[in-house]
Amino acid sequence: MAESETKQAQMDRRDFTKGAAALGMAAAAVSSGPLVRKAKGADQVIKYAMIGPGSRGRRLLERHLVHMEHGECVALCDIYQKNLDRALKVFDGKPAAYTDYNELLQDDSIEAVFITVPLFLHYPVMKAALEAGKHVFCEKSLVFTPEEVHGLRALHEAHPDQIIQVGLQRRYSKLYQRAKDLIDSGAIGEVTHIQAQWHRNTNWRRKAAAEFEDQFNWRLYRKYSGGLCAELMSHQVDVADWILDQHPKSVMGVGGLDYWKDGRDIYDNIQLVFEYPGGQKLQYSSIMTNRHIAGRRVPGDGCRETILGTDGAIELTLIPYGDGMLYPDVMKVKMEDQAKQKDEGENWVAGATVGMDTAEQGDGFPIDPEAVDPSQVSFIEKEIFFAKTWAYHKGILRPEEDVDPEYAELSSFLKDVATGARPRADIDVGLQDSVAVMLANLAMDEQRKVHFAEIEQMGQEGVELTSVGAPSRGD
Numbered sequence: 279m280a281e282s283e284t285k286q287a288q289m290d291r292r293d294f295t296k297g298a299a300a301l302g303m304a305a306a307a308v309s310s311g312p313l314v315r316k317a318k319g320a321d322q323v324i325k326y327a328m329i330g331p332g333s334r335g336r337r338l339l340e341r342h343l344v345h346m347e348h349g350e351c352v353a354l355c356d357i358y359q360k361n362l363d364r365a366l367k368v369f370d371g372k373p374a375a376y377t378d379y380n381e382l383l384q385d386d387s388i389e390a391v392f393i394t395v396p397l398f399l400h401y402p403v404m405k406a407a408l409e410a411g412k413h414v415f416c417e418k419s420l421v422f423t424p425e426e427v428h429g430l431r432a433l434h435e436a437h438p439d440q441i442i443q444v445g446l447q448r449r450y451s452k453l454y455q456r457a458k459d460l461i462d463s464g465a466i467g468e469v470t471h472i473q474a475q476w477h478r479n480t481n482w483r484r485k486a487a488a489e490f491e492d493q494f495n496w497r498l499y500r501k502y503s504g505g506l507c508a509e510l511m512s513h514q515v516d517v518a519d520w521i522l523d524q525h526p527k528s529v530m531g532v533g534g535l536d537y538w539k540d541g542r543d544i545y546d547n548i549q550l551v552f553e554y555p556g557g558q559k560l561q562y563s564s565i566m567t568n569r570h571i572a573g574r575r576v577p578g579d580g581c582r583e584t585i586l587g588t589d590g591a592i593e594l595t596l597i598p599y600g601d602g603m604l605y606p607d608v609m610k611v612k613m614e615d616q617a618k619q620k621d622e623g624e625n626w627v628a629g630a631t632v633g634m635d636t637a638e639q640g641d642g643f644p645i646d647p648e649a650v651d652p653s654q655v656s657f658i659e660k661e662i663f664f665a666k667t668w669a670y671h672k673g674i675l676r677p678e679e680d681v682d683p684e685y686a687e688l689s690s691f692l693k694d695v696a697t698g699a700r701p702r703a704d705i706d707v708g709l710q711d712s713v714a715v716m717l718a719n720l721a722m723d724e725q726r727k728v729h730f731a732e733i734e735q736m737g738q739e740g741v742e743l744t745s746v747g748a749p750s751r752g753d
């Protein structure tokens with residue numbers, strides 16, 4: 279073997295071992311996670327309804343809920359008959375059908391509701407559901423206005439035993455949970471920056487007769503929608519909050535309606551910087567004119583979160599399926615080695631050569647959501663784990679989650695209703711996420727830096743509160 283090949287092989291092995299060690303370290307962190315409360319009535323079948331089974335709702339019904347034995351769909355409600363009929367078909371027409379959600383909510387047999395109406399209706403439907411004694415799963419973004427932030431907190435205080443879960447499915451992804459464990463165990467050093475993007479090349483427009491324009495294309499208009507911030511960024515700012523265990527203290531940004539000038543009034547491209555109390559920054563971009571991602575391993579939307587730490591980076595996406603990579607910063611190791619050699623008076627490698635060498639090492643390690651802690655398993659299992667990790671690294675196999683995060687979030691909600699456990703994506707997660715959406719839009723509208731503490735003063739007039747309940751912010 280030529281000298282350079284030997285060196286390359288050694289680097290490969292060293293990086294592989296380092297990556298595998300980091301992966302093993304994180305597996306240990308996973309196994310020592312918080313105890314799951316013993317389920318009392320976990321097998322209880324929960325009777326539920328869905329309000330607004332349009333595009334999202336029907337996906338949740340068809341792909342996931344219909345297959346769950348611990349839930350029974352007893353009622354469906356939609357103002358649009360075609361969508362109501364399509365949803366009924368999923369259950370062979372068995373659920374009761376409504377066009378007025380207030381009537382549906384009078385059915386005392388319904389314990390929980392899934393709310394999948396457009397954003398501007400989340401709060402009124404949620405309010406009616408909570409007041410009717412139902413547990414609530416509501417799609418993101420949880421609420422639309424500052425008034426609703428305070429209003430929902432007050433409602434929760436008045437109905438503390440009813441569960442409120444928000445549809446932020448990344449919180450239920452084993453891949454994301456594992457990435458979080460990796461980061462918490464120090465695999466990429468201290469996290470200083472996060473970059474996230476959701477780039478598409480599409481106009482978001484649905485074909486609609488004039489009388490249905492607002493109803494079908496609600497996403498395109500500010501009176502119903504939070505635009506790209508609510509529809510896409512909400513998922514990713516939540517990932518940043520979760521990874522950093524903090525909430526932003528300020529946001530600034532630039533938004534424009536520069537390409538899809540078809541009568542809509544939401545931005546079609548947004549660029550934002552969120553600042554966290556620890557000094558970390560989330561740099562965010564969403565555009566609708568190009569979906570390219572440099573080095574993308576899988577097809578699909580240009581959607582990704584990159585977490586940058588002092589010793590490496592982690593890249594994550596759920597679109598079109600879960601994919602996570604850990605990139606140890608080999609350049610940093612090499613430079614440290616070089617500095618040491620220099621101290622010893624033996625610096626033979628020029629900076630430029632180091633760059634060339636290390637660039638070849640940058641292919642990273644796929645993150646296995648199903649990884650085991652090598653120190654806790656049998657010899658055979660350990661060998662299988664390392665073999666699988668090697669195969670993932672070589673691109674021969676792709677690590678996969680055994681449960682779809684959407685299935686997991688819905689199944690978990692029904693179980694939490696049965697047991698009274700607090701959801702991972704609870705009301706606090708949902709409200710903090712909604713505040714980020716609102717304030718990001720405000721920062722772009724008013725072309726200024728918006729402080730998250732401002733939410734406490736916003737939207738307080740005319741809201742009946744049991745207490746002033748702005749979500750706790752990081753500053």
Ligand SMILES: NC(=O)c1ccc[n+]([C@@H]2O[C@H](COP(=O)([O-])OP(=O)(O)OC[C@H]3O[C@@H](n4cnc5c(N)ncnc54)[C@H](O)[C@@H]3O)[C@@H](O)[C@H]2O)c1
Nearest residue numbers: 330331332333334335356357358361394395397417418445
């Ligand atoms: N978590 C995710 O990844 C994800 C993905 C897509 C959408 N969503 C969210 O899901 C929600 C719905 O989005 P969508 O694309 O399904 O919208 P949609 O327009 O396809 O569906 C909304 C449905 O609500 C119905 N509706 C409207 N007003 C109603 C009322 N008063 N009573 C009963 N039904 C009513 C509509 O007729 C329609 O069938 C949004 O908040 C969106 O952000 C989340």
